[in-house]
Amino acid sequence: MTSATGPTDAPTGMAIAIMGLMRTGSTLITDMLSQRGRSLILSEPNILGMWSPNTVERIHQLAINNGLDPGPELATPERWLRYQNYFDAVLLPQLAKLPLWGVKYVDLTDWRQTFERYPPRRMILTVRDLRDVVISAIDRIGYLNLAFYGRRYMRDEGWVLTNIAYNVHELMILRQRPHLLARYEDVVRDPELRQRIVDYAGLESMAGTRENLAAGGFSRQWELKKHGGTVTAQSVGRYASEPPGPVKALAERTWRLLPEYSETFGFELPPPESWIRGHEFQRQPGSDTNPIDYPKSESGLWPGPTRLEPSFQLRHARLALAKRLPEGAMAIDLACGTPALSAMLPKGRRHIPVDMAQRGQRYRVAPLHEGKFPKVPEATILLALHVLEFLDADLPRLLRRLRRYDLPIVATYHATEDTEGVDRAALGWINHLSREALLAAFRRAGFAVQARWNADGPQSFFHLRPISVEKPESPPPPGVD
Known part of the structure; x- marks a missing residue:
């Protein structure tokens, strides 16, 4: 028996583990193999992790939906020293009643310890084109409002890059074990492959319900x-x-940073001349040591890799700006990607995420890359945080279009003399202005400029005030008094 103080060595009977990157169809396969009364695959049970009320509630509901009896009350840290203690004492005996049970993880940090404690008889690896993984991950953050929780747990572009890079390293190790490979692109198109997955797991047919999505409640309804x-x-x-x-x-x-993933799993390989080399997130040939300290990616205080990364520069800009917006501000956040800034703002400030694709219910969608911007008459300030380098090769033209809003703007930019030795094109930047040229472009577009050069490494902040506006409602850029 397992007590509140520690686990025992009871047999687990775990049949299968589904391991992969996020957004690779792992939940789809999990639900294919979860049949009420016969089999149950637990999606992200976090058995060895810290207490998570959301996970506890979801797994509890999933067990009930499957006809198991996890008890009338949710597990709490007051009663159980660790969630694993509760899992071993309460859930594991219930799972043992089923002919088949298993787990699904896309957070691969604890897989070694999990496999040692609950060794699976079979394993499925889920993969997908890395470019699709990144974009789908950004979309998921927007739809589920996962951007930033309690000023502690980041879910932004920097986290996406780090999470994928870390888990690619772990997948390259996991693939050395016997497994069935399930490429998302093949799974959704090929019913014969789906049946092979079912056969591999030891079932006769595919489940007709989406157990894990249903247990996730309203949050997964968009999918x-x-x-x-x-x-x-x-x-x-x-x-x-x-x-x-x-x-x-x-x-x-991300695709060019981790080419071995595409090569190993049969996806389009980036041209070798475009590969990013010498990056600390890269996998070292012949080494099973992961170079990434993944848990730090969730902290806003972690600066990220030593090499300049746009996603972390954007994080720094958001953190610097969040507390400086005045009460009552209504901010248009252009080409924002994730809605991370929304949860970072103090009460009394409103955030309008704007992007070129629909990434959530609150987003305004507009073809910004074509110079077409949405009408937002209620807005009081425009934010262009780490987007000026990306949207138009002719930056002065973009600034003239932004001037039509007749609103103050807080912007960031990396001038050419501040990024010497940096491959700007490799970062995705499509314009390259010096400090002098940048200031001239701001002024010709009709802005008065307050600048804070190198406020965050090579990143500079700007407060642009339309010359016709006497008293702007916006703050100066971070670091400017």
Whole structure:
């Protein structure tokens, strides 16, 4: 028996583990293999992790939905020293009643300890084109409002890059074990492959319900609505439909940073001359040591890799600006990607996420890369945080278009003399202005300029005030008094 102080060595009977990157169809396969009364795959049970009320509630509901009896009350840290103690004492005996049970993880930090404690008889690896993974991850953050929780747990572009890079390293190790490979693009198109997955797990047929999505409650309804509750190829090739801009640039950069993933799993390989080399997130040949301290990616205080990364520069800009918006401000956040700034703002400030693709219910969608901007008459300030480098090769033209809002703007930019030795094109930047040229472009567009050069390493902040506006409602850029 397991006590509140520690686990025992009771047999687990775990049949299968589904391991992969986020947004690779792992939940789809999990639900394919979860049949009420016969089999249950737990999605992200976090058995060895810290207490998570959301996880506890979801797994509890999932067990009830499957006809198991996890008890009338949710587990709490007051009663159980660790969640694993509760899992071993309460859930594991219930799971043992089923012919088949298993787990699904896309957070691969604890897989070694999990496999040692609950060794799976079989393993499925889920993969997908890395570019699609990045864009789908950004979309998921927007739809589920995962951007920033309690000023502690980041879910932004920097986290996406780090999470994918870390888990690619772990997947390259996991693939050395016996497994069935399930490429998302093939799973959704090929019913014969789906049946092979079912056979591999030891089942006769595929489940007709989406148990893990249902247990996730309202938060996953956007996915059910998108696919109509069935298996579709609607999300295959997501990258191809992504307009030019910061998100697409991040997808391309991640793809070029981790070419061994594409080569190993049979995806389009970036041209060798475009590979990013000498980066600390890269996998070292012949080494199973992961170079990334993944848990730090969730902290706003972690500066990220030593090499300049646009996603972390954007994080720094948001953190610097969040507390400086005045009460009552209504901010248009252009080409924002994730809605991270929304949860960072103090009460009394409103945030309007604007991007080129629909990434959530609150987003305003507009083809910004074509110079077409939405009408937002209630706005009081415009934010262009780490987007001026991405949207238009002719930056002065972009600034003239922004001037039509007749609003103060807080912007960031990396001038050429501040980024010497940096491959700007490799970062996805499409214009390259010096300090002098940048100031001239601001002024010709009709702005008075307050600048804070190198306020964050090579990143500079600007407060642009339309000359016709006497008293702007916006703060100066971070670091400017």
